[in-house]
Amino acid sequence: MPLKVVVVDDSAFFRRRIVEILNADIGIEVVGTAGDGREAIEVVKRLKPDVVTMDIEMPVMDGITAVRRIMAESPRPILMFSTLTTDGATATLDALDAGAMDFLPKRFSEMAKDEDSAKMLLRRRVRALARGRGGAPAAARAPARAETRHLPASPASAAPAQSPTPAPPPRSSGIRSESLRSLRALLIGTSTGGPVALQEVLKALPSQFPLPIVVVQHMPASFTPAFAERLNNLCQIEVREAANGDALKPGVALLAPGGMQLVLEGGSQPRVRIVDSPPGTIYKPSVDITFTSAVAALRSQVLAVVLTGMGADGREGARALKEQGARIWAQDAASSVVFGMPAAVIEAGLADQVLALRDVGPALVKSLC
Incomplete structure (x- = not known):
């Protein structure tokens, strides 16, 4: 029909x-x-x-x-x-x-x-x-009782599931307590449904949030300045559109500019570079490009979160990070506007936790603050 x-x-x-x-x-x-x-x-x-x-x-x-x-x-x-x-x-x-x-x-x-x-x-x-x-x-679509799924660790090289409807992972109620205080950055990637999802996650973070945050949202160049300003007005943390050479600072979220690519550079003070897209790049900005750049810059000291979005951008970047021992979280199907991007990460066996949208912010605070 x-x-x-x-x-x-x-x-x-x-x-x-x-x-x-x-x-x-x-x-x-x-x-x-x-x-x-x-x-x-x-x-x-x-x-x-x-x-x-x-x-x-x-x-x-x-x-x-x-x-x-x-x-x-x-x-x-x-x-x-x-x-x-x-x-x-x-x-x-x-x-x-x-x-x-x-x-x-x-x-x-x-x-x-x-x-x-x-x-x-x-x-x-x-x-x-x-x-x-x-x-x-999204809040209305989420289950009445918050439900968090925890996936067993699996090799980073695990192939994506062949079935389009994989068996559901084990479930347990509530947010799993784990210390992530040794991390150096929080990375978030999203697309369709992302503007509202990002508001919910970032509004939950206190002004003294201990990690720098890098956000990649599929969005045109003319939209990202207004979106960063809107998030900054809504959140306790500082949010702004990333500029070339910006240093990663605790409690500051840098939004990748539309139409460009944000890559991370390591060192004692990690920074971002804003660069043109390689030929043939579909997403501008691309979650995969930013996540993959964090492998050399930050190694395992990263938590990468993949939220609602169409397609599979972020899966290969998450795979590269997972090979270094980084932590990967994904949004669940029930609270996603489109379950493409988080589903790709989950089906590839890369997600350490699968959370309802309303649980992501509280989980970050519980694990990091």
Whole structure:
């Protein structure tokens, strides 16, 4: 049965274009459209689609208000279309705070290298969101009782599981107590669903958090300054966009700039370098590139956390870190918007702990503070 989608945009031309792209996939059917936020609320309530695509700037009712109402009355995954400007970044982050799960640039030339790739990306995003847990916020999707899974140690070279649905790992209630006080850095990688997940994790950390933090979030270059500023205003720790040569400092989180790569350099005072992407690199920034650079810079003295996201970025970097004896944590399926990135790490046998999102921050405080 095809996935049902509702397309919301005040431009009739853009609506037709998105409808044509999505309907070209036999696994997707656009069942309705709307030209403003108020109409969208009624159409979504009536048609109950699996995914909604939503513009931000519309007459009668804007997209952010519509997202907030839909998530309150008929929650389901919402994909925003955004302009890659400073104002667009702020509005998109507001939409994510309101409950939207993902976003894409409205201009196809900013979405991918060519139009065919952009069309494929849009369809993949819609399918990935539909495969998620539904439209409820992460906190609501998490089990009523916090559940932490602990995985037995396994060789770093273990091959990824062949089955797409691996057997669930052993479960135990609560957060496992372990001392991580010998570490030199906390690394976090995430993608789809990451902005909201990062807010929840980083807001839990005290201002005197003892480790430097490096965050890699798949995000356009025009978005990362606004996102870093937003996190800084919400958190007790300092959060800012990383600049070339920044030193790693306890209680400071450096966010990898969009469109570039963040690599770590070792020494008595580890620092970051901001560099161009190697040819053919898909993710800019890439979790794998940052994690792998930490192998030479920090060896085993790292905790790497892989949160919600589509794809498998972070798996090979986590594998390289694991070979050095680093600790790896992953977010669980129930609290992930898209379980791709953490699932890739778990299925490869690399995760030392698998935690619900709401447990990650408290676990960090318990283990490090």
